[in-house]
Amino acid sequence: MGSFNTSFRQSFFLVGFSDFPQLELLLSVLISIFYSLTLFGNSTIIILSQLDARLQKPMYFFLCHLSFLDLCYTTSIVPQLLINLQGYDRTISYGGCVAQLFLFLALATTESVLLVVMAFDRYAAVCRPLHYTTIMHPVLCLSLAIVSWVGGFLNSLIQTSLMMVVPLCGHRLNHFFCEIPSLMKLACEDTEGTEAKMFVVRVVFLIFPITLILSSYANIAQAVLKTKSMAGCKKALGTCGSHLVVVSMFYGAAMYTYLQPKGTYSESKGKFVALFYIIVTPMLNPLIYTLRNKDVKGALWKVLGRASDL
Numbered sequence: 001m002g003s004f005n006t007s008f009r010q011s012f013f014l015v016g017f018s019d020f021p022q023l024e025l026l027l028s029v030l031i032s033i034f035y036s037l038t039l040f041g042n043s044t045i046i047i048l049s050q051l052d053a054r055l056q057k058p059m060y061f062f063l064c065h066l067s068f069l070d071l072c073y074t075t076s077i078v079p080q081l082l083i084n085l086q087g088y089d090r091t092i093s094y095g096g097c098v099a100q101l102f103l104f105l106a107l108a109t110t111e112s113v114l115l116v117v118m119a120f121d122r123y124a125a126v127c128r129p130l131h132y133t134t135i136m137h138p139v140l141c142l143s144l145a146i147v148s149w150v151g152g153f154l155n156s157l158i159q160t161s162l163m164m165v166v167p168l169c170g171h172r173l174n175h176f177f178c179e180i181p182s183l184m185k186l187a188c189e190d191t192e193g194t195e196a197k198m199f200v201v202r203v204v205f206l207i208f209p210i211t212l213i214l215s216s217y218a219n220i221a222q223a224v225l226k227t228k229s230m231a232g233c234k235k236a237l238g239t240c241g242s243h244l245v246v247v248s249m250f251y252g253a254a255m256y257t258y259l260q261p262k263g264t265y266s267e268s269k270g271k272f273v274a275l276f277y278i279i280v281t282p283m284l285n286p287l288i289y290t291l292r293n294k295d296v297k298g299a300l301w302k303v304l305g306r307a308s309d310l
Helices: 021-051 058-075 078-085 094-127 129-135 138-164 180-184 192-226 230-258 267-292 294-309
Strands: 011-014 091-093
Touching: 011 094, 021 058, 021 078, 021 267, 021 294, 058 078, 058 094, 058 138, 058 267, 091 094, 094 129, 094 138, 094 180, 094 192, 094 230, 138 180, 138 192, 180 230, 180 267, 192 230, 230 267
Parallel strands: none
Antiparallel strands: 011 091
């Protein structure tokens, strides 16, 4: 028996996808490609937003934060996953596990709150267009971004602290990184009380945000239906459509993983769901925003034009 707070000299064995050996080579190639696209796409959005004046708007300010979050939390997991898939080292120290758990929860929760902020920004743009610049003042934008980051790290501090005092039996973790549902499977004693506390925190950072987002888009849909301009409808749908795609992917996977009781959680399915929100969603975010957004595409072509002139 050991626990996070007493066994830092020991380590976990990450099973990863070793129970699917026929998939390891394919996964290694696909994940390497997706990770490279994630690094390139999200870095491009951050660079473009700094170089083009058309992207000096609240929407792109928050999009920069989203891209930075995707870069950070994929990087906290993927390099070790690739090493795991190649069979070089499938272990992680207790200290490394705590650090990985804390960082991943902090960044993922920050994204959860940030998506609410982005929904509010779209609500203000569509439903209050005449007052948009007044509502989304730079000071408010910065404050909302800070709240997102503070909320994410606060949630992570609470959940990681609760996890660290849980006694653990065994060191074979049936996952490719340290995630709470899999760690809870190693608990030596009844964790009903701890899980109840964690569930309350998860509801605050999952159910509450998605409720606010759906409310924002319900108001947006109502405003769009009232307008008689087809051009206005298309603009509103184009602006908000990409955000809705991101929201559905992110929250769907997160709720599947974190709102299930420990007894019904499938570790095998959980690994593939985790791949979706750790690898696929961060890679798709830049594509969704650049393919559906004229400003971003215009900025990209402008930068490419400058590069070709040089």
